[in-house]
Amino acid sequence: MSSSRSNHISRRDFLKSVSAIGALGAISPSLLMSGAAYAAANGEVLTGSHWGAFRAEVKDGRWVGVKPWEGDPHPSHQLKGVMDSVYSASRIKYPMVRRAFLEKGPGAAVEERGAGDFVRVSWDKALDLVANELKRVNKTYGPEGVYAGSYGWKSSGKLHNCQSLLRRALNVGLNGGFVNSTGDYSTAASQVIMPHVMGTLEVYEQQTVWPVVVEHTDTLVFWGADPVKTNQISWTVADHDTYTYLQEFKDTGKKVICIDPFKTETAKFFNAEWIPIRPHTDTALMLGVAHTLYVEGKHDADFLDEYTFGFDKFLPYLMGETDGTPKSAEWAANICEVPAEQIKSLANLFTEGRTMLASGWSIQRQHHGEQSHWMLVTLASMLGQIGLPGGGFGLSYHYSCGGCPSATSPILPGITDGGQAVEGAAWLSNAGAANIPVSRVVEMLENPGGDFDFNGKRAKYPNAKLAYWVGGNPFAHHQDRNRMIKAWQKLETVVVQDFQWTATARFADIVLPATSSYERNDIEHIGDYSLKAILAMKKVIDPVFEARNDYDIFADIAERLGNREAFTEGKSELEWIQSFYSEAEKQGQAQQMDVPDFESFWKEGVAVFPISDEAKQFVRYGDYREDPLLEPLGTPTGKIEIYSKNIEKMNYDDCPPHPTWMEPIERLNGPGAKYPLHINSSHPNDRLHSQLCGTVLRESYAVAGREPCVINPQDAAARGIKDGDVVRVFNDRGQVLAGAIISEDTRPGVIRLYEGGWYNPVEGGKPGSLDAYGDVNCLTPGLGTSKLAQGNCGHTGLADVEKFTGTLPEVTVFDAPKGA
Numbered sequence: 090m091s092s093s094r095s096n097h098i099s100r101r102d103f104l105k106s107v108s109a110i111g112a113l114g115a116i117s118p119s120l121l122m123s124g125a126a127y128a129a130a131n132g133e134v135l136t137g138s139h140w141g142a143f144r145a146e147v148k149d150g151r152w153v154g155v156k157p158w159e160g161d162p163h164p165s166h167q168l169k170g171v172m173d174s175v176y177s178a179s180r181i182k183y184p185m186v187r188r189a190f191l192e193k194g195p196g197a198a199v200e201e202r203g204a205g206d207f208v209r210v211s212w213d214k215a216l217d218l219v220a221n222e223l224k225r226v227n228k229t230y231g232p233e234g235v236y237a238g239s240y241g242w243k244s245s246g247k248l249h250n251c252q253s254l255l256r257r258a259l260n261v262g263l264n265g266g267f268v269n270s271t272g273d274y275s276t277a278a279s280q281v282i283m284p285h286v287m288g289t290l291e292v293y294e295q296q297t298v299w300p301v302v303v304e305h306t307d308t309l310v311f312w313g314a315d316p317v318k319t320n321q322i323s324w325t326v327a328d329h330d331t332y333t334y335l336q337e338f339k340d341t342g343k344k345v346i347c348i349d350p351f352k353t354e355t356a357k358f359f360n361a362e363w364i365p366i367r368p369h370t371d372t373a374l375m376l377g378v379a380h381t382l383y384v385e386g387k388h389d390a391d392f393l394d395e396y397t398f399g400f401d402k403f404l405p406y407l408m409g410e411t412d413g414t415p416k417s418a419e420w421a422a423n424i425c426e427v428p429a430e431q432i433k434s435l436a437n438l439f440t441e442g443r444t445m446l447a448s449g450w451s452i453q454r455q456h457h458g459e460q461s462h463w464m465l466v467t468l469a470s471m472l473g474q475i476g477l478p479g480g481g482f483g484l485s486y487h488y489s490c491g492g493c494p495s496a497t498s499p500i501l502p503g504i505t506d507g508g509q510a511v512e513g514a515a516w517l518s519n520a521g522a523a524n525i526p527v528s529r530v531v532e533m534l535e536n537p538g539g540d541f542d543f544n545g546k547r548a549k550y551p552n553a554k555l556a557y558w559v560g561g562n563p564f565a566h567h568q569d570r571n572r573m574i575k576a577w578q579k580l581e582t583v584v585v586q587d588f589q590w591t592a593t594a595r596f597a598d599i600v601l602p603a604t605s606s607y608e609r610n611d612i613e614h615i616g617d618y619s620l621k622a623i624l625a626m627k628k629v630i631d632p633v634f635e636a637r638n639d640y641d642i643f644a645d646i647a648e649r650l651g652n653r654e655a656f657t658e659g660k661s662e663l664e665w666i667q668s669f670y671s672e673a674e675k676q677g678q679a680q681q682m683d684v685p686d687f688e689s690f691w692k693e694g695v696a697v698f699p700i701s702d703e704a705k706q707f708v709r710y711g712d713y714r715e716d717p718l719l720e721p722l723g724t725p726t727g728k729i730e731i732y733s734k735n736i737e738k739m740n741y742d743d744c745p746p747h748p749t750w751m752e753p754i755e756r757l758n759g760p761g762a763k764y765p766l767h768i769n770s771s772h773p774n775d776r777l778h779s780q781l782c783g784t785v786l787r788e789s790y791a792v793a794g795r796e797p798c799v800i801n802p803q804d805a806a807a808r809g810i811k812d813g814d815v816v817r818v819f820n821d822r823g824q825v826l827a828g829a830i831i832s833e834d835t836r837p838g839v840i841r842l843y844e845g846g847w848y849n850p851v852e853g854g855k856p857g858s859l860d861a862y863g864d865v866n867c868l869t870p871g872l873g874t875s876k877l878a879q880g881n882c883g884h885t886g887l888a889d890v891e892k893f894t895g896t897l898p899e900v901t902v903f904d905a906p907k908g909a
């Protein structure tokens with residue numbers, strides 16, 4: 090989960106302005122009555138979501154058409170799925186309770202979770218059950234009994250942020266008595282290591298802007314990054330401006346290299362040089378390039394001297410003096426399967442002109458994932474171009490249109506969860522009584538009271554007995570599904586609030602139907618980085634079936650816990666939206682920006698902000714390069730840390746104090762590899778994680794009704810698999826069915842099965858069951874990246890594949906459970 094830090098307003102800033110917000114208590118009655126805030130029965134409504142801003146066409150109260158906002162230069166093809174998600178068969182219609190739970194109480198027949206036996210109840214009954222359970226668990230097990238670290242890609246919008254709303258309700262209702270989570274599944278390893286190395290997060294920060302890259306970069310390297318695919322969506326409302334610049338770069342005819350086991354959309358778009366690296370060996374390849382630079386005297390010794398710390402401690406490792414193994418091109422070639430000659434020519438090419446090393450995040454979402462981005466920074470330091478126009482490295486060109494110049498725009502605050510901003514990571518809050526690294530949730534359930542390490546600290550796993558999940562799908566996003574199913578049985582109560590019958594909802598005891606973001610009003614930025622506009626996310630249609638807004642659900646729960654007023658602060662939906670807008674307006678006025686008043690804005694639906702010439706020239710680390718003494722980095726030495734004394738002090742066996750090649754627990758052709766194929770579980774081109782998997786979009790990509798699995802022709806031939814066959818992908822952790830696509834797009838030894846396919850166990854609830862649709866996380870391992878970051882290793886894992894010859898199980902997961 091990943092808000093651009095530039096978008097964040099800390100709670101402190103927010104509180105400073107509370108008096109101003111208070112002053113807008115008097116909202117003009119004409120506005121509240123104008124109908125602008127209510128879904129129109131007929132006509133067109135401008136609104137937006139992760140997929141961009143769009144106009145929804147409404148007929149007789151039904152959403153019937155969608156067309157992109159005129160300001161979107163490259164609308165996502167997923168928009169039609171967005172519309173379909175509202176009416177899809179997988180929609181949750183009513184509050185539902187698992188029968189055994191309803192009849193026998195919390196903890197009853199937990200092994201039946203996932204079997205789909207639900208009973209419809211009234212909203213009142215459901216809310217009473219939830220509130221009573223929260224109280225009971227809090228009273229019985231104390232402030233660490235409720236897990237509300239609920240993670241996931243919820244919907245855009247500054248008010249209907251269901252995760253903040255959940256924690257806000259528990260803050261006011263249980264006095265903060267709940268367990269929270271830290272970090273995210275996207276960049277867990279990088280966001281912990283980068284502050285040690287660069288003094289800042291990197292992953293959610295503005296890049297050297299695209300106009301500078303287009304003009305100055307000679308070689309653009311996408312290292313495990315597919316910006317054409319992943320920039321379709323944003324954390325706020327996608328602007329899609331990157332696509333214009335990708336085209337501009339392409340038009341220059343300059344060199345683009347894609348280092349990736351898969352021939353990506355980006356590689357195809359640029360007709361790039363494709364280096365089909367063996368997965369999980371990027372650190373070795375980088376070391377091979379670094380070694381070549383050093384032995385050929387092509388490294389920038391002056392840059393290393395002036396701007397970095399600890400190269401002298403890293404060098405003996407690079408040269409093999411500390412471990413007897415020089416990290417030569419030949420050494421690297423043996424590991425990463427890129428020929429030594431090619432590694433050497435990369436070293437030459439990178440020094441010949443301006444080189445931008447643009448990395449995605451898959452290479453840190455793997456075992457020892459901390460090392461790859463640390464080594465990337467080290468390599469960029471040896472090239473000496475950090476802080477020069479078009480040179481250096483970037484960790485966010487592929488995400489939410491990072492690198493698009495930022496407009497002169499005010500920043501919207503949003504609903505708060507009641508915690509304080511965390512020092513050094515202002516996008517997190519310290520709400521809650523305890524905290525775990527987000528992807529350690531299964532370990533927490535397995536090992537309450539057990540120790541865990543995290544970034545230099547040691548803490549104990551809390552004893553959580555109730556989990557409340559909103560806006561996320563852990564039965565899609567978490568690894569090692571079968572291990573997870575067993576761990577889930579330790580919970581006495583599971584509450585899930587969603588608008589889709591996800592696998593997570595199916596594994597719940599109490600299921601509450603939420604509205605989609607198209608059934609309520611909200612406000613959001615367009616462009617995480619470009620901040621190019623503020624959008625009124627207007628309600629398109631009235632809530633379907635018995636769906637209710639998360640806000641109203643939590644207000645009712647807060648009331649049952651005794652504190653509705655503290656939750657709502659007496660404000661209506663529109664009053665909240667106006668309060669956020671007015672705060673932005675005030676900022677804008679203080680900085681001489683031209684910000685329309687709220688009434689005009691809401692009527693217009695969007696306020697677009699100008700982009701200055703200065704913003705189009707931004708060079709990341711330009712100021713540091715210019716004056717390293719006056720503009721030091723936020724690291725202990727004020728420099729780029731190739732060696733970290735802080736990490737040295739932690740003394741972790743799995744994260745040494747300088748970037749190091751470390752064997753992951755399993756990798757293709759690695760020592761002791763038990764299975765012959767690597768599973769590439771990258772992000773889907775046709776949906777957002779699991780979102781929209783239950784929509785018409787699936788018709789365009791499913792193979793034999795299942796999630797597609799791309800297999801190289803050599804691997805397919807060796808197993809007698811043909812295009813369109815149903816295959817079984819399996820390892821010791823699980824087994825899934827998928828539909829085969831035979832293609833050279835994936836290198837030999839690597840199969841691709843996107844993350845986010847809906848988990849459809851043939852025997853619901855039973856660990857080890859065959860998954861009929863294709864949830865890749867049945868196959869991936871659940872361990873942490875290292876003691877430092879404890880991130881997820883979603884991209885790690887080996888398996889085998891065979892043609893499926895048994896009786897084909899039906900795919901049932903895209904319909905609601907029986908009777909629901």
Ligand code: PGD
Pocket residue numbers: 090240241242243244249251274275276454559560561562563565566567568586587588589591603604605606639770771772777778779780844845865866869882883884
């Ligand atoms: P989504 O499918 O987006 O996945 O995991 P995440 O849990 O974010 O789930 C969001 C859920 O929120 C959906 O079920 C949606 O219906 C629901 N929702 C949306 N809006 C609302 C709302 O307003 N209210 C409520 N109540 N619910 C709402 C994503 C995670 O997966 C991420 S970010 C990454 S980077 C990881 N990637 C990988 C990977 O690369 N490889 C593997 N193997 N595994 C991964 N898992 C991670």
Ligand code: PGD
Pocket residue numbers: 090274275276312313314315318319320321322348349350351353366367368369370371448449450451452454487488769770771772773774775776777778884
């Ligand atoms: P992935 O697709 O997982 O995306 O952004 P991230 O960069 O993590 O991986 C990018 C590329 O890395 C893929 O082409 C994959 O083949 C390659 N790769 C995998 N393993 C290796 C390896 O070991 N070495 C090398 N060199 N390459 C490797 C994810 C980002 O995308 C995130 S976190 C989120 S939450 C968003 N999710 C989506 C989404 O679900 N769908 C779309 N369309 N767009 C998204 N954008 C965001």
Ligand code: 6MO
Pocket residue numbers: 090274275276
């Ligand atoms: Mo992510």
